Amino acid sequence: MVEFRLPKNSTVGKGRIFTATPGATNVKNFRIYRWSPDDDKNPVVDTYEIDLDKIGPMVLDALIHIKNDVDSTLTFRRSCREGICGSCAMNIAGENTLACLKPIRDIEGDIAIYPLPHMPVIKDLVPDLDGAYAQLRSIDPWLKSDTAPPPDAERRQSIEERAELDGMWECILCFCCSTSCPSYWWNGDRYLGPATLLAAYRWIADSRDEHAGDRLDALEDPLKLYACRTIMNCTQTCPKGLNPAKAIGRIKELQLERKA
Amino acid sequence: MSNPKKPHITVMRSQLSRARGLGSGQAGVGHWWAERASAVALVPLSGWFVIQVFRLAGASQPEVAKWGARPLNTTMMLSLVILTFYHTQLGLQVIIDDYVHGKAHLPAGLLMKGIVFLLGLFGTVSVLKLALAGSSRGRIAAG
Numbered sequence: 472m473v474e475f476r477l478p479k480n481s482t483v484g485k486g487r488i489f490t491a492t493p494g495a496t497n498v499k500n501f502r503i504y505r506w507s508p509d510d511d512k513n514p515v516v517d518t519y520e521i522d523l524d525k526i527g528p529m530v531l532d533a534l535i536h537i538k539n540d541v542d543s544t545l546t547f548r549r550s551c552r553e554g555i556c557g558s559c560a561m562n563i564a565g566e567n568t569l570a571c572l573k574p575i576r577d578i579e580g581d582i583a584i585y586p587l588p589h590m591p592v593i594k595d596l597v598p599d600l601d602g603a604y605a606q607l608r609s610i611d612p613w614l615k616s617d618t619a620p621p622p623d624a625e626r627r628q629s630i631e632e633r634a635e636l637d638g639m640w641e642c643i644l645c646f647c648c649s650t651s652c653p654s655y656w657w658n659g660d661r662y663l664g665p666a667t668l669l670a671a672y673r674w675i676a677d678s679r680d681e682h683a684g685d686r687l688d689a690l691e692d693p694l695k696l697y698a699c700r701t702i703m704n705c706t707q708t709c710p711k712g713l714n715p716a717k718a719i720g721r722i723k724e725l726q727l728e729r730k731a
Numbered sequence: 732m733s734n735p736k737k738p739h740i741t742v743m744r745s746q747l748s749r750a751r752g753l754g755s756g757q758a759g760v761g762h763w764w765a766e767r768a769s770a771v772a773l774v775p776l777s778g779w780f781v782i783q784v785f786r787l788a789g790a791s792q793p794e795v796a797k798w799g800a801r802p803l804n805t806t807m808m809l810s811l812v813i814l815t816f817y818h819t820q821l822g823l824q825v826i827i828d829d830y831v832h833g834k835a836h837l838p839a840g841l842l843m844k845g846i847v848f849l850l851g852l853f854g855t856v857s858v859l860k861l862a863l864a865g866s867s868r869g870r871i872a873a874g
Contacts, residue, residue: 605746657829661752689755693828697759700825726760 486515489541495522500581501533503545505595514592516583517542523575530582531559531570534596546595554710557645561596562588567647569710587650589659603646606663610671610689615682632678639673639718641711642666648705648715654698662698663690665705665715672718675725684729691726699723762821769818776811799861808858816851820844 477483486505491498498520506514519537526536531552538545548558552571559570562585564578575582590598620626649655649664663671671690675683690696696719705715742749783804787795798804823843831839 601746602750605750608747609750654829660749688757691757691759692755693759693762695755697763698828700829723760723763727764730760 480513482513484513484515486517488518489520489537491520491522495520495524497523499523499533499575501537502581502583503534503537503596504585505545506592507544507594518581528574528576529571530563530573530575530578530584533575533582534559534570534584546597548597555643557643560587560645560647560650560710562586567651567708567710569645569647572710587646589656590650598650600646602659603649603664603666606667607644607670610663610667610674610686611682612670612674614674614677614680615685616679617681626679628678635676635678636673638713639669639676642669642673642713642715643711644670645710647708647710651704651708653702653704654700658694658698661692661694663695665699665719668696668699668722669713669715669718672722675722683725687722687726687729690722696722696726762824766818766821766825769814769821772814773811773818776807776814779807780811796861796864799858800864802862805858805862809855812851812854812858816847816854819851820847823847 483504501519501521502516503519504514505517506512519533519541521533521536521541523533526532529552531549534545534547535549538547547561547570549571550556550558552559554569554572557569560567561570562583563570563573564582564584567587570584584596586592586596587598587600590600590603593599614626616626644666646664646666648669649659649666652662652665654662655664668690671686674680675686680686699716699719701716701720703716706713706717709715783798787798790798799808820843824840827836827839827843
């Protein structure tokens, strides 16, 4: 449901300021959303003055520095630190992206860091993605084929058939796109969101899959698929440079094609 | 028996159950396509209408009535009015789907469709009145 104001218990207050060590010359302010489930307090934004000369170039480097050397209570997800695991997806300077791929020097002024928008928060920068994962599970994101594979080989594809999957297999399921989408904010309980629809089209387009019709049946819904209003935030925000909006458009085309 | 008024977790349904929900509504293609098809049709119709408005600027009432009585103009006007209001209710339904949830969703859609239907009908009757009244007057004048 559309919400124009934050609920009372989500109003963000001012937090603490962690000053840089004296003598630091290359200081940047990181304003980071903080909320803990362990007390009944509202979220706050803490400010960390960080000496950029001491850390690596990416926003994730700053977060790891804060957790290691400044404030160990800061909570965030990270793993591969090279843009392949999707763990460190968060809202940095107003844009959903991966902290490990976002260079600090690309951002002017203070850097505001919030969790992915409009998801329940578990703690600090860690959103609850259980609902999004369940939606992905609901589209059966795996190969469904009734023809047995060759006994002595893999299922083969032509070069052209394989090329159909380019721009989709690269998705790392960070959910930057889904959580940037107003349709997903307002109708996330039924609209599947760009990440899941990209995954759905990835299997519809796979020449080895034999259940495209079932998959299209399952998506033919006013909200599951058609709540997409081609806002294109998904494509604009994708840290991997993919185009979920195009995949959704292809699904809509196929839905129409099979009616005639 | 436990006390139902005591604060407690009210939803223990699994996330997968919630994601699957009531399944697919098996609808949406028609609405989506109708929205686009009517939008495309309205481009030339609206262009034609704008041109006619400029051509009729400053015309007298009988001149406009005569214009409105021509079968081609009536056909174009009816197409424009019907498609405009048809497209309007498709678009407003999308806004209601997005922003009105729960029990208010169905009545909001019905109310909107009712109002748009009446407005569209009013426009249709107006065009027809111009068309038919013009022709009868013409006949009387001729007779």
